[in-house]
Amino acid sequence: MTIFYKFEGKMYINITNGCPCRCVFCLRDNADSIKDNDSLWLEHEPSFEEITAAFDAFDKTGMTDAVFCGYGEPTVRADMIVRVAQYIKDNSDMSIRLNSNGLVKLIHPDFDINSFRGLIDSVSISLNAPDAVRYNEVTRPSFGEKSFDVMLRFAEEMKDICSSVAFTVVDIISEEEIERCRAVADKMGIPLRVRHYITDNESYT
């Protein structure tokens, strides 16, 4: 069971395969792993003890960055992110990034994102589309069109909680839509990274 894996010099953390979305570009539909790592489909959601034991055993030589990512939406286990991030901070000097769809307030309405303060150093949020209608078509969240505004609010609030917030968009939408995404991001003062759509296991960040 692969909980931690190495990709481009960073340590990635795979704690859940759960996700309320069905993004049209989701790599989970096309591959079982990232590069030559083992399958990222988990046999079960790992316990805190299993995660910390895997962290202790993982070869972290030269690694300075940890990323909650994997084959699923990490905030499906928001409380576990907090516990694991605290453990990583207590046992390493790693900087911690969260890759998220930004929907934690819909997934766990009672979760206080202030719990991330001091633990999550940066967050990368999937903007995916320039408006609620297109977001619903591209991301296909189980919560429907209200998801877009919730995601934007999460991004805005995270600016006060961690030192770096970024948006991503995958280039499966049109150039014109990417430019509209850029306008949304610029208005919020958040940088936008355009990711190339991939259909195999070349990358997933």
Ligand code: SF4
């Ligand atoms: S949010 Fe991430 S894990 Fe969920 S469907 Fe979209 S790309 Fe896949």
